[in-house]
Every structure is written in C-alpha cells, then in structure tokens.
Amino acid sequence: MxxxxxxxxxxxxxxxxxxxxxxxxxxxxxxxxxxxxxxxxxxxxxxxxxxxxxxxxxxxxxxxxxxxxxxxxxxxxxxxxxxxxxxxxxxxxHKWHMPKRLLLTIATCSVAAAIQGWDQTGSNGATIFFRKYYGIDSAGPGDNIIIGLVNAAPYIGSA
Incomplete structure (x- = not known):
C-alpha cells in the first residue's frame, strides 16, 4: 500500500x-x-x-x-x-500539430467507441424482445445468466 x-x-x-x-x-x-x-x-x-x-x-x-x-x-x-x-x-x-500516427490512433479509438456504443444499444434493445421469443423470460438464475452473457458479449468481445 x-x-x-x-x-x-x-x-x-x-x-x-x-x-x-x-x-x-x-x-x-x-x-x-x-x-x-x-x-x-x-x-x-x-x-x-x-x-x-x-x-x-x-x-x-x-x-x-x-x-x-x-x-x-x-x-x-x-x-x-x-x-x-x-x-x-x-x-x-499549435495544439493540432501532432504526429499523424497519434491523430490516427485518436480517430480509430473514437470510431471503436462509437461502434461499441451501437453494439451495446442493439443488445440492450433486443433484450426486450428476444427473452420471450427464445423462451428465456423466466426469473430463474439460468435465464438471467444467459441474458447477462448476451448483454456482456460486446464488452467481452472488445476486451
């Protein structure tokens, strides 16, 4: 410590x-x-x-x-x-005078963040409908784990 x-x-x-x-x-x-x-x-x-x-x-x-x-x-x-x-x-x-690679890194990370946000929005929105469609709409722990894994997939995939 x-x-x-x-x-x-x-x-x-x-x-x-x-x-x-x-x-x-x-x-x-x-x-x-x-x-x-x-x-x-x-x-x-x-x-x-x-x-x-x-x-x-x-x-x-x-x-x-x-x-x-x-x-x-x-x-x-x-x-x-x-x-x-x-x-x-x-x-x-000259705050914008920086190496082109740094600017490319900033742009790439910005686009990646936007894409992850879209993925997150899509999976969260889909949660409303796919629970019932796939029959995992009970309050049981198994169904909640499946829903949690589906919602966490974009984070897990990007880590």
Missing part, C-alpha cells in the same frame, strides 16, 4: 475558503505543495519505478504541471532550456 502524504489544512473544514482550496486541489493536485516536498516526491516516484535516469526531466515536468503559466519562471537545477521552452510554447499555440 502506498504512503499517503499529509498536507496540513490551512482553513477550518467546511468553510468557503476550505472548499475553494479543495476545488483547487481537484483541478490541480500539485498546487500548494512546497517545491522541496514536490521534488522529494518526484525522486521517490522515480526510484520506486526504476526511472532514476529520468529524474531531472520528471522534476521539470512536475514543476510545469504544478504551475503551467510559470514555466518561464522556473529557476535552479530545474530551469528549462530555451529549446524546452520553445517546445512548450509551440504545444500551446
């Missing part, structure tokens, strides 16, 4: 300020974590997952994720190079 890190509460629970802080944590789980603590967490993550050779870039990524608008202001060992800053700038100004 993973250790949970305690972030001290700054405001009494249930107050408007506490709710705002909670909302900020939901929107960006890294906001409000002191830099030293964040860097320590990144080092621990890298060590746990065998990513020690990538610790420096993970630290930069954590700082950018913590405050994306302040990427230019990051200082110290984690300061971004001019090339890294230009790549970040390009990513935000």
């Amino acid at each position: 993973e250790e949970k890190r305690d972030i001290p509460e700054q405001h009494p629970p249930g107050t408007a300020v506490d709710n705002q802080t909670l909302q900020e944590r939901i929107c960006n789980p890294l906001s409000g974590i002191p830099r030293g603590h964040l860097m320590s967490d990144v080092e621990d993550f890298a060590a746990r997952n065998g990513l020690q050779q990538h610790t420096a870039i993970l630290k930069k990524g954590a700082l950018i994720a913590q405050n994306p608008d302040q990427a230019y202001a990051i200082d110290g060992e984690e300061k971004l190079t001019p090339h890294e800053l230009s790549v970040l700038e390009r990513e935000s100004t």
Whole structure:
C-alpha cells in the first residue's frame, strides 16, 4: 500500500475558503505543495519505478504541471532550456500539430467507441424482445445468466 502524504489544512473544514482550496486541489493536485516536498516526491516516484535516469526531466515536468503559466519562471537545477521552452510554447499555440500516427490512433479509438456504443444499444434493445421469443423470460438464475452473457458479449468481445 502506498504512503499517503499529509498536507496540513490551512482553513477550518467546511468553510468557503476550505472548499475553494479543495476545488483547487481537484483541478490541480500539485498546487500548494512546497517545491522541496514536490521534488522529494518526484525522486521517490522515480526510484520506486526504476526511472532514476529520468529524474531531472520528471522534476521539470512536475514543476510545469504544478504551475503551467510559470514555466518561464522556473529557476535552479530545474530551469528549462530555451529549446524546452520553445517546445512548450509551440504545444500551446499549435495544439493540432501532432504526429499523424497519434491523430490516427485518436480517430480509430473514437470510431471503436462509437461502434461499441451501437453494439451495446442493439443488445440492450433486443433484450426486450428476444427473452420471450427464445423462451428465456423466466426469473430463474439460468435465464438471467444467459441474458447477462448476451448483454456482456460486446464488452467481452472488445476486451
């Protein structure tokens, strides 16, 4: 089981300020974590997952994720190079400039999701009629298992 890190509460629970802080944590789980603590967490993550050779870039990524608008202001060992800053700038100004294979993957997954939805709709709609037609309309456990398997078939087939 993973250790949970305690972030001290700054405001009494249930107050408007506490709710705002909670909302900020939901929107960006890294906001409000002191830099030293964040860097320590990144080092621990890298060590746990065998990513020690990538610790420096993970630290930069954590700082950018913590405050994306302040990427230019990051200082110290984690300061971004001019090339890294230009790549970040390009990513935000040209959001559709990505590899063709990534776009193909996105399109393929979207079509697959639509097809699975059609299958699910068809089998659920058919459930209304085929129970009686095939004589499996009793409330017995055997009939319910058959109906469940028929309805689950699109999920089982796509897994």
